[in-house]
Amino acid sequence: MESKVFEWIEQERQRQENTIELIASENFTSDNVMRAMGSCLTNKYSEGYPAYRHDGVGRKGRYYGGCQVVDRIEEYCCAKWQEVFQTDYHVNVQPHSGSQANLAAYQAVLKPGDTILAMDLNNGGHLSHGSAANFSGKIYHTVFYDVDENGFIDYDDIARKIRQYHPDLVLAGASAYSRIIDFARIREILDKCATGGRRPWFMVDMAHIAGLVAGGVHPSPFGLADIVTTTTHKTLRGPRGGLIFCRPELAGKVDGAVFPGTQGGPLQHVIAAKAVAAEEACTPAFRDYARRVVENCDAMCREFLKMGYHVVTGGTENHLFLLDLSRTHPRLTGAMVQEELDRHGITLNKNCVPGEKRSPMEASGVRIGTAAETTRGKTAEDFAAIARRIDAVIRELDKKVAEG
Ligand SMILES: Cc1ncc(COP(=O)(O)O)c(C=O)c1O
Structure with a gap:
């Protein structure tokens, strides 16, 4: 019997094919990533870890039989991501x-109640970086460092807040920040602020920029941070999922925190797809892709600036930027623009801007990213043309709203 679901999957396939995808956290995976995801590996339970690791970290093994093949896949996946x-x-x-x-x-x-210093959701951080509505804000005490009046990370505020709050962990990383994050500078601040020979843990969540780090167009946090987390489905162009890297001496703690600490059985079909994505990310073609993502983003952002838009921080150095509509089109919310563009076949998302006065469901800005459409081969000229299309839609919408 053919399931009803396949009709909807086909509809979604067509939607993706027929729209311009500018959501900064999305991408189009390769057929091989899809093949690994949709494989018999989904049938396999494999709680635990392969018993022997290529990097010599001792692990206890699995809690289930029949893991001979998935052990090899998981080992290979780990080695490939280290290579990336x-x-x-x-x-x-x-x-x-x-x-x-x-x-x-x-x-x-960390222990429950410990203090995390991170970037606020409104300034570009992520829910899981200590938002009150999220587990991170409920389990831990969180304080936030600021951005300056132009939207740039205020590194002096990081130092100030470390002295004021003595956080146990400082987190760098963002969901909506268009500039290079200076990991070396943050590490230097942490070293300087260490009290009694103890500095806070330094964690980097590079979920958004991981593909740019892999491609050599954003500084790497490795060698600086104690723990690095990422997703695999944004600029890395892999399956939906996460990775944690850590200094070798933290391996036991991190492994124990994943399983049995917070998860049960791993998704071996996703781990296989992560391995395929890692193979792809090791290639010269991926380095070229990462470079083009950034070049295309810069070209599109410049086109908006030329048309008089207000871009948070005045530009971009990565795969995304934010338009602050409150400065140019105060009648419009991010939600209104998102919905109208949806009707015109352009997909992006509303986003809070620094100093936001509206709720996150309305928001005063929109976030625009170039990772997905660069995968489809769009050029800098194509992105500039898309910027002009978006401007035409926004101007028309603004006129409509003004006329009531
Ligand atoms: C910086 C950052 N960290 C973590 C996440 C969470 O990833 P997921 O949606 O896979 O839970 C996101 C998602 O957008 C993100 O932007």
């Missing part, structure tokens, strides 16, 4: 998502 980031950090490839990776990373080094 040219690192000897220990890697755990089991987190089901970016949020799960963060949950386990915190659990590895």
Whole structure:
């Protein structure tokens, strides 16, 4: 019997094919990633870890029989991700998502009630970085560092807040920040602020920029951070999932925090797809892709600036940027623009902007990313043309709203 669901999957396939995808956290995976995801590996239970690891980290083994093949896949997946980031950090490839990776990373080094210093959701951080509505804000005490009046990370505020709050962990990483994050500078601040020979843990959540780090167009956090988490489905162009890297001495804590700490059986079909994505991310073609994502983003952002739009921080150095509509089109909310563009076959998302006065469901900005359409081969000229199409839709909508 053909399931009803396949009709909807076909509808979604057509929707994706016939729209311009500018959601900064989305991408189009390869057929091979899809093949691995949709395989018999989904049938396999494999709680635990392969008994022997290529990097010598001792692991107890699995709780189920029949894991001979999945052990090899998981081992290979770990080795490949170390190759992608040219690192000897220990890697755990089991987190089901970016949020799960963060949950386990915190659990590895923190106790409930410990203090995390991170970037606020309104300034570009992520829910799992300490939002009151999220587990991270309920289990831990969170304080936030600010951005300056132009939207840039205020590194001096990081130092100030470390002295004021003595956090146990400082987190760098964002969901909506268009500039290079200076990991070396943050590490230097942490070293300087260490009290009694003890500095806070330094964690980087590179979920958004991981593909750019892999492609050599964003500085790497490896060698600086104690723990690095990421998703595999954004600029890395892999399956939906998470990874945790850590200094080798934290391997036992991180592994224990993933399983049995916060998860049960790993998704071996996803781990296989992560391995395929890692193979792809090791290629010269991927480096070229990462470079084009950034070039295309810069070209599109410049086109908006030329048309008089207000871009948070005045530009971009990565795969995304934010338009602050409150400065140019105060009648419009991010939600209104998102919905209208949806009707015109352009997909993006509403986003809070620094100093946001509206609720996150309305928001005053929109976030625009170039990772997905660069995968489809769009050029800088194509992105500039899309910017002009978006402008035409926004101007028309603004006129309609003004006329009531
Ligand atoms: C910086 C950052 N960390 C974590 C996540 C969470 O990832 P997931 O949606 O896989 O839980 C996101 C998702 O957007 C993110 O942007």
